[in-house]
Amino acid sequence: MKVPQPNAAMLQQLDADGRLQHLINLEGLPRALIERLLNRAQQFIRPLGAPPARSSALAGVTVANLFGEPSTRTRGSFELAARRLGADVINLEVHLSSRSKGETILDTVYTLQSMQIDVLVMREAESGVPGYVARHVAPHVSVLSAGESHLSHPTQGLLDALTIRQCKGGFQKLSVAIVGDVAHSRVARSTFQALNALGVGAVRIVAPPALMPGPEEFSGCERLHSLEQGIRGVDVIMMLRIQKERMSESTVPVGANYFREFGLTYERLRLAKPDAIVMHPGPMNRGVEIDSEIADGPQSVIQQQVTNGVAVRMAVLEAVTEGLRRDWNRA
Amino acid sequence: MKVPQPNAAMLQQLDADGRLQHLINLEGLPRALIERLLNRAQQFIRPLGAPPARSSALAGVTVANLFGEPSTRTRGSFELAARRLGADVINLEVHLSSRSKGETILDTVYTLQSMQIDVLVMREAESGVPGYVARHVAPHVSVLSAGESHLSHPTQGLLDALTIRQCKGGFQKLSVAIVGDVAHSRVARSTFQALNALGVGAVRIVAPPALMPGPEEFSGCERLHSLEQGIRGVDVIMMLRIQKERMSESTVPVGANYFREFGLTYERLRLAKPDAIVMHPGPMNRGVEIDSEIADGPQSVIQQQVTNGVAVRMAVLEAVTEGLRRDWNRA
Amino acid sequence: MKVPQPNAAMLQQLDADGRLQHLINLEGLPRALIERLLNRAQQFIRPLGAPPARSSALAGVTVANLFGEPSTRTRGSFELAARRLGADVINLEVHLSSRSKGETILDTVYTLQSMQIDVLVMREAESGVPGYVARHVAPHVSVLSAGESHLSHPTQGLLDALTIRQCKGGFQKLSVAIVGDVAHSRVARSTFQALNALGVGAVRIVAPPALMPGPEEFSGCERLHSLEQGIRGVDVIMMLRIQKERMSESTVPVGANYFREFGLTYERLRLAKPDAIVMHPGPMNRGVEIDSEIADGPQSVIQQQVTNGVAVRMAVLEAVTEGLRRDWNRA
Numbered sequence: 006m007k008v009p010q011p012n013a014a015m016l017q018q019l020d021a022d023g024r025l026q027h028l029i030n031l032e033g034l035p036r037a038l039i040e041r042l043l044n045r046a047q048q049f050i051r052p053l054g055a056p057p058a059r060s061s062a063l064a065g066v067t068v069a070n071l072f073g074e075p076s077t078r079t080r081g082s083f084e085l086a087a088r089r090l091g092a093d094v095i096n097l098e099v100h101l102s103s104r105s106k107g108e109t110i111l112d113t114v115y116t117l118q119s120m121q122i123d124v125l126v127m128r129e130a131e132s133g134v135p136g137y138v139a140r141h142v143a144p145h146v147s148v149l150s151a152g153e154s155h156l157s158h159p160t161q162g163l164l165d166a167l168t169i170r171q172c173k174g175g176f177q178k179l180s181v182a183i184v185g186d187v188a189h190s191r192v193a194r195s196t197f198q199a200l201n202a203l204g205v206g207a208v209r210i211v212a213p214p215a216l217m218p219g220p221e222e223f224s225g226c227e228r229l230h231s232l233e234q235g236i237r238g239v240d241v242i243m244m245l246r247i248q249k250e251r252m253s254e255s256t257v258p259v260g261a262n263y264f265r266e267f268g269l270t271y272e273r274l275r276l277a278k279p280d281a282i283v284m285h286p287g288p289m290n291r292g293v294e295i296d297s298e299i300a301d302g303p304q305s306v307i308q309q310q311v312t313n314g315v316a317v318r319m320a321v322l323e324a325v326t327e328g329l330r331r332d333w334n335r336a
Numbered sequence: 337m338k339v340p341q342p343n344a345a346m347l348q349q350l351d352a353d354g355r356l357q358h359l360i361n362l363e364g365l366p367r368a369l370i371e372r373l374l375n376r377a378q379q380f381i382r383p384l385g386a387p388p389a390r391s392s393a394l395a396g397v398t399v400a401n402l403f404g405e406p407s408t409r410t411r412g413s414f415e416l417a418a419r420r421l422g423a424d425v426i427n428l429e430v431h432l433s434s435r436s437k438g439e440t441i442l443d444t445v446y447t448l449q450s451m452q453i454d455v456l457v458m459r460e461a462e463s464g465v466p467g468y469v470a471r472h473v474a475p476h477v478s479v480l481s482a483g484e485s486h487l488s489h490p491t492q493g494l495l496d497a498l499t500i501r502q503c504k505g506g507f508q509k510l511s512v513a514i515v516g517d518v519a520h521s522r523v524a525r526s527t528f529q530a531l532n533a534l535g536v537g538a539v540r541i542v543a544p545p546a547l548m549p550g551p552e553e554f555s556g557c558e559r560l561h562s563l564e565q566g567i568r569g570v571d572v573i574m575m576l577r578i579q580k581e582r583m584s585e586s587t588v589p590v591g592a593n594y595f596r597e598f599g600l601t602y603e604r605l606r607l608a609k610p611d612a613i614v615m616h617p618g619p620m621n622r623g624v625e626i627d628s629e630i631a632d633g634p635q636s637v638i639q640q641q642v643t644n645g646v647a648v649r650m651a652v653l654e655a656v657t658e659g660l661r662r663d664w665n666r667a
Numbered sequence: 668m669k670v671p672q673p674n675a676a677m678l679q680q681l682d683a684d685g686r687l688q689h690l691i692n693l694e695g696l697p698r699a700l701i702e703r704l705l706n707r708a709q710q711f712i713r714p715l716g717a718p719p720a721r722s723s724a725l726a727g728v729t730v731a732n733l734f735g736e737p738s739t740r741t742r743g744s745f746e747l748a749a750r751r752l753g754a755d756v757i758n759l760e761v762h763l764s765s766r767s768k769g770e771t772i773l774d775t776v777y778t779l780q781s782m783q784i785d786v787l788v789m790r791e792a793e794s795g796v797p798g799y800v801a802r803h804v805a806p807h808v809s810v811l812s813a814g815e816s817h818l819s820h821p822t823q824g825l826l827d828a829l830t831i832r833q834c835k836g837g838f839q840k841l842s843v844a845i846v847g848d849v850a851h852s853r854v855a856r857s858t859f860q861a862l863n864a865l866g867v868g869a870v871r872i873v874a875p876p877a878l879m880p881g882p883e884e885f886s887g888c889e890r891l892h893s894l895e896q897g898i899r900g901v902d903v904i905m906m907l908r909i910q911k912e913r914m915s916e917s918t919v920p921v922g923a924n925y926f927r928e929f930g931l932t933y934e935r936l937r938l939a940k941p942d943a944i945v946m947h948p949g950p951m952n953r954g955v956e957i958d959s960e961i962a963d964g965p966q967s968v969i970q971q972q973v974t975n976g977v978a979v980r981m982a983v984l985e986a987v988t989e990g991l992r993r994d995w996n997r998a
Contacts, residue, residue, distance in 0.1 A: 054807035056727045056995045057783040065387045067416065077759045078778055085729065085782055088755050093419050097408045112620055112631075116409055119642035120416055121388040145385035289774055300774075311781035333387050396718045398747065424750050428739045443951055443962075447740055450973035451747055452719040476716035664718050 018139070025324045027139040027148045030157045031198040039202050042320045043167050049316035057085075058319070063092035065333070066326050068124040069117055071099040072151070078287060079151050079160075082311070083126045086318035092124075101127060101134050114138050118146050123329055124322065128152045145332070147325035155189045160321060161286055162195030164313040166203055168306055169241055171313070172282050176205040182236045182277075184211040185245030185267060185294055188218045192286045193245055197223055211235030213267065215256035232267050237276045243284045244269055247294050260293065269295045274304065282306045349470070356655045358470040358479045361488045362529035370533050373651045374498050380647035388416075389650070394423035396664070397657050399455040400448055402430040403482070409618060410482050410491075413642070414457045417649035423455075432458060432465050445469050449477055454660055455653065459483045476663070478656035486520045491652060492617055493526030495644040497534055499637055500572055502644075503613045507536040513567045513608075515542040516576035516598060516625050519549045523617045524576055528554055542566030544598065546587035547578075563598050568607045574615045575600055578625050591624070600626045605635065613637045680801070687986045689801040689810045692819045693860040701864050705829050708975065708982035715974070719747075720981070725754035727995070728988050730786040731779055733761040734813070740949060741813050741822075744973070745788045748980035754786075763789060763796050776800050780808050785991055786984065790814045807994070809987035817851045822983060823948055824857030826975040828865055830968055831903055833975070834944050838867040844898045844939075846873040847907030847929060847956055850880045854948045855907055859885055873897030875929065877918035894929050899938045905946045906931055909956050922955065931957045936966065944968045 018034065020026040025038060049058040068087040072080050080096070087094045097117075101110045117125060124147045127135055132154035139148040152158045166176075173179055181200060187193045187210045197208055209227040210217070217228060229235040236242050247267075251257055258266050269283065283295075283305045291297040299305060349365065351357040356369060380389040399418040403411050411427070418425045428448075432441045448456060455478045458466055463485035470479040483489045497507075504510055512531060518524045518541045528539055540558040541548070548559060560566040567573050578598075582588055589597050600614065614626075614636045622628040630636060680696065682688040687700060711720040730749040734742050742758070749756045759779075763772045779787060786809045789797055794816035801810040814820045828838075835841055843862060849855045849872045859870055871889040872879070879890060891897040898904050909929075913919055920928050931945065945957075945967045953959040961967060 051783070053781070053783065053805060054991070054994070055998065057729065059727060065390060067388065069412070077761050081731075081757055081759055081779070082782055084757050085755070085784075088757075093416070095412055095415055095419075097412055099408050109622060112618065112622075115639050116618060116642050117412070119384070119639040120413055120646050121382070121384065121643070122416075143384060287774065287778060291771060291774075308777050308781040311778050312783070315782050329385070332385070336386065396721060398719065400743075424747070426743055426746055426750075428743055430739050440953060443949065443953075446970050447949060447973050448743070450715070450970040451744055451977050452713070452715065452974070453747075474715060660716070663716070667717065 020144075020328055022328070024328055025321075026328065028159050028321055028325065029135045029139055029148065029150045029153070031159045031162045031195050031202065034202060036202045036204070039163070039166070039199060042163055042317065042324060043170060045320035045323065046163070046167055046313065046316040047171075049319045050312065053312070057089055058316070059089045059091075061091035062323055062330070063087065063090040063326060066092045066124065066329070067120075067122045068092045068094045068126060068322065069122045070094065070096045071101060071125060071127040072096070078311075079128065079314075082314045083149075083151060083318050086315050087124075087322055089315075090319055090322055092322070095122075101129060101138070110134060110138065111141055114142060118143055123147065123326060124149060126151050130154060132156050145329050147329075149321060149325065152191055155191050156194060158191040158195045160314065160317050161192050162197075162199035163321070164310055164317040165192075165196040165243065165284060165286075166199040167313045167317055168284060168310050169200075169282070171309070172306060173240060176200060176203045179206045179241060180209070180239045181205060181207070181241040181243065182209045182211050182239045183243045183245065184232060184235060184269070186216045186247050186251055187212045187223070187245065188216045189248070189251065190245045193243075194222070196243060197226070201225075209235055209239065213257055216251065232269070232273055233276055236269075236273060236281075239277045239281055241282055241284065242269065242274070242277055244295050246286065246288065247290060249290075264293055267294065268292070269299055271296060271299060274299060284310060286310070351475075351659055353659070355659055356652075357659065359490050359652055359656065360466045360470055360479065360481045360484070362490045362493045362526050362533065365533060367533045367535070370494070370497070370530060373494060373648065373655060374501060376651035376654065377494070377498055377644065377647040378502075380650045381643065384643070388420055389647070390420045390422075392422035393654055393661070394418065394421035394657060397423045397455065397660065398451075398453045399423045399425045399457060399653065400453045401425065401427045402432060402456060402458040403427070409642075410459065410645075413645045414480075414482060414649050417646050418455075418653055420646075421650055421653055423653070426453075432460060432469070441465060441469065442472055445473060449474055454478065454657060455480060457482050461485060463487050476660050478660075480652060480656065483522055486522050487525060489522040489526045491645065491648050492523050493528075493530035494652070495641055495648040496523075496527040496574065496615060496617075497530040498644045498648055499615060499641050500531075500613070502640070503637055504571060507531060507534045509537050510572060511538045511540070511570045512536060512572040512574065513540045513542050513570045514574045514576065515563060515566060515600070517547045517578050517582055518543045518554070518576065519547045520579070520582065521576045524574075525553070527574060528557070532556075540566055540570070544588055547582065563600070563604055564607055567600075567604060567612075570608045570612055572613055572615065573600065573605070573608055575626050577617065577619065578621060580621075595624055598625065599623070600630055602627060602630060605630060615641060617641070682806075682990055684990070686990055687983075688990065690821050690983055690987065691797045691801055691810065691812045691815070693821045693824045693857050693864065696864060698864045698866070701825070701828070701861060704825055704979065704982045704986060705832060707985065708825070708829055708978040709833075711978035711981045712974065719751055720978070721751045721753075723753035724985055724992070725749065725752035725988060728754045728786065728991070729782075729784045730754045730756045730788060730984065731784045732756065732758045733763060733787060733789040734758070740973075741790065741976075744976045745811075745813060745980050748977050749786075749984055751977075752981055752984055754984070757784075763791060763800070772796060772800065773803055776804060780805055785809065785988060786811060788813050792816060794818050807991050809991075811983060811987065814853055817853050818856060820853040820857045822976065822979050823854050824861035825983070826972055826979040827854075827858040827905065827946060827948075828861040829975045829979055830946060830972050831862075831944070833971070834968060835902060838862060838865045841868045841903060842871070842901045843867060843869070843903040843905065844871045844873055844901045845905045845907065846894060846897060846931070848878045848909050848913055849874045849885070849907065850878045851910070851913065852907045855905075856884070858905060859888070863887075871897055871901070875919055878913065894931070894935055895938055898931075898935060898943075901939045901943055903944055903946065904931065904936070904939055906957050908948065908950065909952060911952075926955055929956065930954070931961055933958060933961060936961060946972060948972070
């Protein structure tokens with residue numbers, strides 16, 4: 006079976022009333038909708054050590070976490086977000102890949118839907134699956150991508166945007182550098198799309214030649230192969246995780262060599278604006294893409310990103326079930 | 337250690353008051369009890385997209401899901417059923433097989449019981465285990481089989497009966513064909529027992545010779561080796577999943593050959609009554625035992641079976657904890 | 668990375684107000700604090716078959732179970748304890764070992780903390796990890812060890828103490844024998860520390876020479892290599908699980924030979940006081956370290972230990988979140 010690969014722009018993530026029904030991809034989402042999600046997420050932020058924000062907004066709603074690949078961080082974040090809104094959450098080790106033997110993707114999805122599961126949160130290594138599922142579920146069911154191949158990780162893009170907004174107040178005048186394995190990064194793509202929609206000043210992508218995406222993507226970005234040039238004068242430095250496997254490719258510097266060329270050190274950090282923030286989606290390879298002291302230093306907002314992750318997922322879960330809950334209340 | 341294999345009829349699933357305490361096997365269960373379970377399950381049915389039925393009937397009750405073999409579908413169905421009744425549910429990867437090293441089956445069970453777990457839901461590849469456990473737990477603890485070897489899958493039998501009743505209004509005049517790997521199917525056995533207890537008109541079993549059960553089972557059923565003859569004039573066609581491993585046995589047709597001989601096609605479906613329904617316990621092998629268009633077609637009630645599965649499990653959980661909850665309320 | 672190995676006495680488990688913040692090790696804990704935990708745990712005890720004790724004391728608190736090695740029994744016990752107090756619980760398959768690739772221990776912990784997880788329950792094969800984490804979490808976060816290498820299993824120590832107190836009324840006049848693989852047993856260490864703090868009369872350790880701990884540990888204990896001598900006249904016999912791997916070491920008797928030398932039989936049990944109780948932390952190797960009939964016999968309190976395990980974990984969870992909940996109520 007071949008999963009059709011839709012043009013992202015064709016994918017209908019909004020329902021007939023313009024409400025968010027699925028969140029697969031940030032590309033093409035209206036700026037006003039993204040801003041509403043960030044505003045709502047901001048309301049769920051509490052200081053560390055205070056009771057987390059809770060509500061019973063999703064009481065009676067069932068959320069299923071479908072994680073084919075293990076992901077403690079993102080799965081836990083979605084699970085906590087759903088629980089703190091009062092939803093029922095079940096974790097299922099379901100492999101939706103079209104290559105899995107036995108059931109087709111849609112049989113699995115229809116089975117879950119028939120158990121009256123309302124929201125499917127899915128992490129998928131195979132591209133096209135979340136959109137394919139979204140096009141086939143019943144009208145009241147929502148699909149949220151928790152990471153799709155190298156293509157999309159929309160809640161990560163939103164939490165990155167929220168973090169930047171909290172630290173910088175806005176996007177218009179900002180210069181943002183996305184650094185590392187941009188070619189293979191779903192985080193880079195989704196964050197770039199979020200920042201673009203929010204009217205960011207400028208985004209630079211900084212990568213060794215072998216990890217630079219093709220010219221058909223990241224349009225309008227300056228492309229640099231030198232970290233020093235790439236972060237000079239920027240407001241935001243987003244470091245990406247380098248997969249160790251990538252470094253076995255001949256043209257990518259390995260280990261300490263990678264750090265020497267593309268690792269974020271204090272010396273290099275001084276090239277950015279003095280109040281530049283440093284972000285990383287985690288998990289970090291300390292000493293490979295980022296100096297350990299920077300990760301723990303005053304310019305790092307990495308833990309704030311994690312906190313924002315739960316808040317953003319609460320906002321998204323609330324948004325995509327709004328229609329469902331309205332219908333329930335009417336009935 | 338050898339697990340004793342009791343005569344199913346000897347297994348006491350009812351308590352001293354005639355209430356259902358365990359559900360291991362449908363054989364010998366009183367018709368009135370099965371009908372009460374179906375009636376109660378029917379009350380838990382809601383249209384897809386409506387809020388699922390919920391109650392706090394099982395508040396304070398603890399249900400443990402013990403699934404030695406992975407089963408997303410059935411485990412999720414039991415978990416949702418228990419949660420929607422307000423129970424605490426924990427999922428434990430416990431292997432109760434007598435072959436597992438370390439603890440004996442009963443040590444594991446007594447440990448769970450001592451944690452004040454009230455209901456043990458178990459899927460077991462080894463026959464005899466659920467009944468063995470049921471005979472040894474404390475009087476207030478219930479054991480529910482979620483599938484036992486090739487022998488029994490009682491909640492599947494009940495949900496199949498409920499689906500047929502919803503579609504056909506009753507059982508007395510019906511002709512039902514169970515088709516495929518009947519010999520190895522716990523679903524076939526439990527559904528046959530349910531239909532028998534409910535006074536079904538006639539059940540035919542349709543299988544290649546190598547997959548036909550022995551004559552000591554499915555008594556009273558007509559046995560046919562031809563699918564065309566088997567489904568001629570029937571009201572209900574229950575397709576079974578064929579394990580790909582089975583087809584490597586010399587006498588079973590393989591792959592496309594299996595489909596050619598035992599696959600349900602539209603051409604064959606016309607031999608059944610015009611309003612015949614098509615059932616499948618899932619997961620389906622589309623193109624092997626069933627044509628993909630039939631699975632998605634108007635006569636298919638496969639998704640309805642899944643919805644009924646949650647409702648039936650709610651009814652069973654409510655029934656087996658009735659005595660426990662009565663005692664709690666008295667105290 | 669090398670995890671620093673602190674002197675246990677240096678580990679600060681109490682906060683500035685003398686309240687329990689972490690539970691890593693029982694060594695050096697004040698007797699009054701241990702007694703308060705046992706008293707509170709006792710209040711959570713209900714007879715088997717009665718509704719388990721429940722409260723909403725931990726409503727809004729988030730507990731994460733981090734079990735690198737599988738442990739159905741202890742993980743389930745902590746999960747039920749937290750749920751019955753109204754906490755949100757998530758289970759994460761997180762490996763905190765310093766040897767795991769990718770993230771450092773602290774990155775993982777800071778990620779969880781940033782999701783507003785308040786209590787980290789961790790089982791760790793590597794020594795030093797729980798204490799290391801406890802020294803680095805935010806002041807409102809608590810770390811509970813659910814078993815650390817061969818060193819510590821503090822809730823097991825407490826539940827053993829509670830069981831003995833329930834059966835014997837106190838500790839002062841008791842003679843306790845800890846029997847088996849003492850050298851590798853975290854249970855033996857924690858229970859010994861609990862009993863010591865509570866003023867136990869005398870503890871004997873009974874092990875083959877190869878499984879006897881070094882003289883720097885278990886100070887004040889009589890050490891015996893003969894089971895007959897070891898249990899003569901004692902009030903409490905604590906059998907330990909022997910790992911089958913240990914018996915492949917040349918100096919440890921194997922299988923039936925182990926049972927012949929160190930297995931608890933009825934004949935030997937008669938050497939202890941007539942009302943001696945027999946304990947085992949589970950899972951048992953019946954026929955290796957303990958005769959099956961003794962495990963199920965009138966002197967066995969093994970199931971009572973399991974019930975006490977949930978109660979003790981409830982008491983500990985309540986205690987370590989007391990400061991957090993007080994701060995929440997003030998705000």
